[in-house]
Amino acid sequence: MxxxxxxxxxxxxxxxxxxxxxxxxxxxxxYISGNKWRKLKYILQEVQEKSKSHIVTFGGAYSNHLVATAAACCRAGLKSTAFVRGEQVENEMLALCKLFGMNLIFTDRTSYKDKNSLFSIHYGDDQDAFFVDEGGACTEAVxxxxxxxxxxxxxxxxxxxxxxxxxxxxxxxxxxxxxxxxxxxxxxxxxxxxxxxxxxxxxxxxxxxxxxxxxxxxxxxxxxxxxxxxxxxxxxxxxxxxxxxxxxxxxxxxxxxxxxxxxxxxxxxxxxxxxxxxxxxxxxxxxxx
Structure with missing residues (x-):
């Protein structure tokens, strides 16, 4: 891929x-467009090396990162979840995420600020879950x-x-x-x-x-x-x-x-x-x- x-x-x-x-x-x-393709390349490689099967990430309701992650996970046979900032909405971007199989969790803006806490509360005991920050920001993306x-x-x-x-x-x-x-x-x-x-x-x-x-x-x-x-x-x-x-x-x-x-x-x-x-x-x- x-x-x-x-x-x-x-x-x-x-x-x-x-x-x-x-x-x-x-x-x-x-769908895995531009810098999103570049960022996800080594993130997915690390996910596979660590034998994880579930990417958990973050973004706004019109996030290109969420669509790209959903598509990449779908093609790689991985489960994907996104914490979406703000009230529950429906739009074209989120529709694509759902079509690619991504689970969406709408999160109030105050709780959203502490992404590590959200991950820990919901998926801290999930050995298959892998944390990916908003926008895919990490050393692998660099x-x-x-x-x-x-x-x-x-x-x-x-x-x-x-x-x-x-x-x-x-x-x-x-x-x-x-x-x-x-x-x-x-x-x-x-x-x-x-x-x-x-x-x-x-x-x-x-x-x-x-x-x-x-x-x-x-x-x-x-x-x-x-x-x-x-x-x-x-x-x-x-x-x-x-x-x-x-x-x-x-x-x-x-x-x-x-x-x-x-x-x-x-x-x-x-x-x-x-x-x-x-x-x-x-x-x-x-x-x-």
Whole structure:
């Protein structure tokens, strides 16, 4: 399941004056998409090595991570359970989770904050259960995301990625260090006050002068949008023929365009954006289009 992948590089048409490519991790799989595929690769390997048969994880009602985990567990013959943050709801994402066999436990927001306690109370005596944090954040996920760098040309000057927890970014920076590259990693936090993500990244990689955070492109916060972002997203998709989502990748591509307009980069520098997938999240904002 985690062997052959299809993730080509694609030049952006609307940035023909610049060398901007996209690593199409969104094409790896329709449900185990992008960075979720990368994160789950070694998580599932550890589950199998420890002879576990039940993954227990966490997420919001429109979590791409939950769908990806449900699909991956279904294909691997594993049981899956998710603690879903907030009141009980029904939507397209959760319907997919249930179709893939995932058990959903809706949890009030206060209890949800202590995920280890939830796991212990419900599954502490279950020897088959394996804890996976929200978004798949862990060292195994970082290891999986680090492999992206080995699939890229070694002459990229700048790599961009959107960030919610910083796990994918940590993997990218780790891969840059492992390959001995001079590439600069640019991280676009998608939530307000995203400076803390730098600490999350550094906790996995150590401090680095090859890391830059751009914290002014959150458009109001996590899963928040503004008309300017939605207009950009619709124009981008129509011109490129490439779907992007309003929560993560739209904010990243908007940031790249804005920095190019401001002459942030030197002439002829090569820029690459990581398309981390997560496109099913579009369904949670379909009323905005």
């Amino acid at each position: 985690f062997t052959d992948i299809y993730s080509p590089l694609q030049q952006l048409k609307h940035q023909s004056r610049h060398q901007v490519q996209v690593k199409r991790d969104d094409l790896i799989d329709p 290891e999986g995301c680090a492999e992206i760098i080995g699939e890229l040309p070694n002459n990229i000057d700048h790599i961009f990625c959107a960030a919610g927890t910083g796990t994918t970014a940590a993997g990218l920076l780790k891969g840059i260090h492992q390959q001995g590259l001079k590439t600069q990693l640019h991280v676009i936090p998608v939530l307000k006050g995203g400076d803390f993500i730098a600490d999350e990244i550094v906790s996995y990689t150590g401090k680095s002068d090859q890391l830059t955070l751009h914290t002014d492109y959150h458009f109001g916060g996590y899963a928040k949008t503004q008309p300017e972002l939605i207009h950009f997203m619709k124009s981008f998709i129509a011109e490129e023929g490439m779907l992007i989502d309003p929560v993560y990748t739209s904010k990243m591509f908007f940031a790249i365009d804005d920095l190019l307009k401001k002459d942030y980069f030197k002439a002829n520098e090569k820029i690459l954006a990581i398309h981390t997938g997560g496109l099913l999240g579009i369904m949670g904002m379909k009323d905005k289009f």
